[in-house]
Amino acid sequence: MVDFSLSDTERDIRDWVRNFVQRELMPLEPEVLRRERAGERGLSKDELAELRDKARQAGFWGVQTPEEYGGMDLSAVLTALIEVELGRTFVPFSFGGYADNILYYANEEQKQRYLIPTIEGQRKSCFAITEPGAGSDAKNIRTTARKEGSEWVIDGEKTFITGGIDADFAMVFAVTDKDKGADGGVTCFLADRDMGWKSEPIDIMGEWDRMPASLVFDGVRVPEENVLGEVGQGFALAMQWIGRGRYLLPARALGGCERLLDMAVQYSKGRETFGEPIADRQAIQWMIADSAVEIEALRWLVLQAAWQVDSGMDSRHAQSMAKLHGGVRANEIVDRVMQIHGGMGYTRELPVERWYRDLRLLRIFEGTDEIQRRTIARNLIKGHASIGGVLG
């Protein structure tokens, strides 16, 4: 039997986050908007730390972090439900106690220097694979690392690196064997900022929390003990990082879409034209109905992908479908919501335009729409996935 209901524990956790978002985050929205529009961070580092501490006191910390590191080790389904709740606000918040999945491949000594301080919020990482000449085709990276004695010397440029402005260290991917390339010739290095790499912010359409940077490695010397995992096995790590939670990006977008649709419904009831609320017009109702259906479809694509992760299945096909549908539909929905708000939707008085700019990124990063379509089509053509999905 297929059961779509939540257990009591799942409901309690989801409701706790829902209350936290309503009580602690939503009241900050006007100030976050004001600051962002003045070109500042929506939340200062201290404010973010304070909110994370508050959540931690209530036991909310390290949502997917293993219990041995003090985390909650929640399932993918619960994590997705939490992301939906966080997505209902544009206040740039995530729970503390997180470290990149690939840092768990660190050896014991690296764990003390990188993994644990990252979980504790004392150090910040960034993931650096994209280059000016290699984005979707990440196998084409040109940054090199050559061995000199007990050090590796890294040369090259990375671009669009989220968190690259603040990061204390980069998980940087470089070619260590040109002949093997991505197939055994790419290595991941833990490169501290004080080893000499430089970062420059890249101005984007979105706000501060999304701000990426370009990173320049000009003869940066990294000790050999800073190789993450095995020499030559970096590309597999990179794919694991990117695949760590493709269902989580659309989950957050789903929360945003729910909030936006609710705003549109409320606005349509209050706004009158030609003597009647616009909510009575079929043109408006169709936009509301289509958005509601697309939101439901997205919910089940996200939760099904998360369920596959929890079930230990190969979830890549389901995750690509959730990411693609999330990116395309969320952008259609925010566009309709702006349309329903008329001129007000286009102003900076309301956050609709902020969401409009923010959601656009979902179609580009961590695998563009086109790359997701390529994956989905190839899986079907090669027989790695079936049209009926897990139900056959």
Ligand SMILES: Cc1cc2nc3c(=O)[nH]c(=O)nc-3n(C[C@H](O)[C@H](O)[C@H](O)COP(=O)(O)OP(=O)(O)OC[C@H]3O[C@@H](n4cnc5c(N)ncnc54)[C@H](O)[C@@H]3O)c2cc1C
């Ligand atoms: C805000 C932001 C944050 C980011 N954060 C990170 C980060 O933290 N770390 C990191 O390493 N990278 C990061 N990226 C990089 C991101 O993953 C890449 O921008 C993305 O993978 C696309 O690569 P590209 O920009 O080089 O576009 P390209 O690969 O040049 O693609 C250009 C266009 O061609 C299409 N295209 C490409 N190949 C094909 C194909 N085979 N078939 C059909 N169409 C194709 C694409 O879909 C796209 O429409 C970030 C990007 C942004 C914008």
